[in-house]
Amino acid sequence: MKKIYLIALFFIGIASNQAQELKWHTNIKEAIEVSNKEKKPMMMFFTGSDWCGWCIRLQKEVLLTPEFKKWAKASVVLVELDYPRRTAQAPEIKKQNEELQQVFQIQGFPTVFFSNVVKEKDGRLNFKALGKTGYVAGGPQAWLAEANGILKAK
Numbered sequence: 001m002k003k004i005y006l007i008a009l010f011f012i013g014i015a016s017n018q019a020q021e022l023k024w025h026t027n028i029k030e031a032i033e034v035s036n037k038e039k040k041p042m043m044m045f046f047t048g049s050d051w052c053g054w055c056i057r058l059q060k061e062v063l064l065t066p067e068f069k070k071w072a073k074a075s076v077v078l079v080e081l082d083y084p085r086r087t088a089q090a091p092e093i094k095k096q097n098e099e100l101q102q103v104f105q106i107q108g109f110p111t112v113f114f115s116n117v118v119k120e121k122d123g124r125l126n127f128k129a130l131g132k133t134g135y136v137a138g139g140p141q142a143w144l145a146e147a148n149g150i151l152k153a154k
Helices: 002-020 028-038 053-063 066-075 091-103 139-152
Strands: 042-047 077-082 111-119 125-133
Touching: 028 042, 028 077, 028 111, 042 053, 042 091, 053 139, 066 139, 077 091, 111 139, 125 139
Parallel strands: 042 077
Antiparallel strands: 042 111, 111 125
8 A cells, every 4th residue: 555655646746846847949930939829028048058067057056946947937938049069959950049149149158038029010020139148146036036127127
């Protein structure tokens, strides 16, 4: 009986943990659709996931915390734009990320760029910049205060 109880608790724990996971979009077109549908700005995380020490630190200290997860679900559509050095990446994602790096003039990592997408009369999509940040010392509270300041200024 104890084994069944422990197994049940284990699966409940896995299910609740998976429910807490965030959806990070890697395809910008998909993220734009979700952003427009949910009427939330995009939070684009420009990162070097396998080589950038500050990116890894931002992940551990902020982006993987319960505080951030709760905030992100309510506030933004998450987009990860990765520039790995050792990890293979699909050619179309690599091309998309390089183009977005140029569009947003990203020169350092990590950069977190907040943006809405506005449709022009001719059907073209344009990004409306809200602001950007990077690593902010002080854990999730300090980083979220910075992000909220950007979003409230829109």
